[in-house]
Amino acid sequence: MDAPESTRTPTPSRWHIPTLLVIALLVHGWIIANTEVAARDSIGFIRYAMQFDQPPPDPADPNRQLTRLEIIRRAEHPPGYPLMVWLMSIPVRAIAGGPTPENMVLATQLVSALAGILLILPMYRLVQRMFDSTAAFRAVAIFQCLPVPAEITSDGLSDGLYLLAVVSALAFAAGSFREQSSAPLLGAxxxxxxxxxxxxxxxLLMAAIGGMLIAAVFLRQITWKLWIRRMVLLGIGAASIALPYIALIGKLTNKATGSVLVRTLQGEDARPTWHMDTPTSFRDTITKQPIAAWWTQGFDNSEGRILWAVQVLIGETSKSAHYVPFALGVIGIVVLLPRWRRDPVMLMPLILGGLNAALLIFMGSRIGYISERHTLWLATLMVIFAAGYLPTFAQWLTRWPTSPRSFTAMGYAQTLTILILISGIPGWIKPLHANRKAHHIAGHWLAANTDPHSERIFDPFCWADYYAGRVFQEGWIRLDDSTPLYVIVEPKNLTPHSRLPALDQAKDMIRSGKPVFHWPENVPLEQSRVAIYRVVPVQRPGTASR
Structure with a gap:
């Protein structure tokens, strides 16, 4: 049986990890300190996290509070990220003074940033086992400084924590193969x-790691007996964590996209998630609108939808990987083909990338949208192969006729790395979601000028409602449809999904309302970024009170 190419993991330079930690702390710390609002999806995670702390009343029996297990069973999202947000919020609230909107946003960001910083360790080890310590340092440094990954892993989103778990699993699996040991597969x-x-x-990690092990069998690097042993360890580790949740909810996932996938596999058609019928509840109205690229050319054009999904996936991934690393990564995958075809460790992340891309294309063509945050692993993959290919590319540059003779391949590689790092600074140094400042200000106006016990808020964008503190009162204050309603709109239609049903509802509502606030206040109402209308009363069929 042939031995793997390398059974020894090189020792990292002593300054690599400390330097990467300093870079990550500076980038994530800066972004958190310069955040205007968190991503809108963070509001749903905060709502979920706060229910762990103070379970809401059972809608079927208001005299009984839901248990935490019931909250998890009913929630659309898995509990991993909201649970970490709740745990992080405990010290944040103790230090900063209670569950304010700003404190809970900070808790979501700290969880993501901590995951983004801890990502340094498994990502370094993974790339080190694929290439070498120098490539590992370059890959992690570049990834930490790319604008989109830096913002996503500093925002109130689950993607940073997910990426930490994914890369850790791959690093364990790579370590198992390189060190010829089965035990790390349990960690994977x-x-x-x-x-x-x-x-x-x-x-999908099960398929990626299993695919690596199958490739090792066909390359005569491990036996089928060893493959079975390692797959059993992998399965035991995964089942010990995942099965209790699957048993609790009675299926693989509660997420709407998962239901779309199941219905599609059963031969049913799926409509884009943003194209909803009248929502069944007020909360559904304001929480199920993705910020992403979406398909709008009709539901029956299946070929067009697939082509659109492929184009958007490439575009979003190239943007997430900041273009130059994306191009270098694609070239690197092609140029390094002879190497990864005989090295299962290098093949493993490519399998995961292929599965991830196929899933995004399939789901994008079925439900009609793809977001750049969904491409985070693909961007990571491009950065890894860009770092691995960079020495080869630098060597090619030295042979260029106009290349200075004094410039070595190492000099080119270092210069390119520094230029990529510098190119990312303008992206992540700007305030996070600064274009949503108007909604933040509107929320504070609502908090100061409305009564949660007698007045409702209809906010299709969610931010003003959140910063008014209404998320913390959901389930505890019940109002009927005769109470005054404050409706938030963007007069200039700045939000790129103006065709969504909730926004159309808001526009219909304000026809019978009176404007009470707009921002900026020194411009005419029609020129403002956000306006608030007071409507009394309004009847909205199919919606519930808040």
Missing amino acids: GICTGLAYLVRPEGV
Whole structure:
């Protein structure tokens, strides 16, 4: 049986990890300190996390509070990220003074940033086992400084925590192969289960790691007997974490996209998620609107939808990987083909990338949208192969006719790395979601000028409602449809999904309302970024009170 190419993991330079930690702390610390609002999806995670602390009344029996297990069973999202937000919020609230909107946003960001910083360790080890310590340092440094990954892993989103679990699982699996030991596969399985508890597509790790082991069998690097032993360890680790949640909810996932996938596999058609019928509840109206690229050319054009999904996936991934690393990564995958065809460790992340891309294309063509945050692993993959290919590319540059003779391949590689790092600074140095400042201000106006016990808020965008503190009162204050309603709109239609049903509802509502606030206040109402209308009363069929 042939031995793997390398059974020894090189020792990292002593300054690599400390330097990477300093870079990560500076980038994530800066972004958190310069955040205007968190991503809108963070509001749903905060709502979920706060229910762990103060379970809401049972809608069927208001005199009884839901248990935490019931909250998890009913929730659309897996509990991994909201649970970590709740745990992080405990010290944040103790230090900063209670569950304010700003404090809970900080808790979501700290969880993501901590995951983004801890990502340094498994990502370094993974790339080190694929290439070498220098490539590992370059890959991690570049990834930490790319604008989109830096923002996503500093925002109130689950993607940073998910990526930490994914890369940790791959690093354990790579270590098992390089060190010729089965024990790390148990760790890979546990991390796979943890990834699933954050995002259901974590189950793809089983296929990626299993594919690596099958490739090793066909390359005569391990036996089928050893493959079975390692797959059993992987499965035990994953099942120990994932099965309790699956048993609790009675299926693989509660997420709407998962239901779309199941219905599609059963031969049913799926409509884009943003194209909803009248929502069944007020909360559904304001929480199920994705910020992403979406298909709008009709539901029956299946070929067009697939082509659109492929184009958007490439575009979003190239943007997430900041273009130059994306191009270098694609070239690197092609140029390094002879190497990864005989090295299962290098093949493993490519299998996961292929599965992830196929899932995104399939789901994008079925439900009509793809977001750049969904491409985070693909961007990571491009950065890894860009770092691995960079020495070869630098060597090619030295042979260029106009290349200075004094410039070595190492000099080119270092210069390119520094230029990529510098190019990312303008992206992540700007305030996070600064274009949503108007909604933040509107929320504070609502908090100061409305009464949650007698007045409702209809906010299709969610931010003003959140910063008014209404999320913390849901389930505890019940109002009927005769109470005054404050409706938030963007007069200039700045939000790119103006065709969504909730926004159309808001526009219909304000026809019978009176404007009471707009921002900026020194411009005419029609020129403002956000306006608030007071409507009394309004009847909205199919909606519930808040």
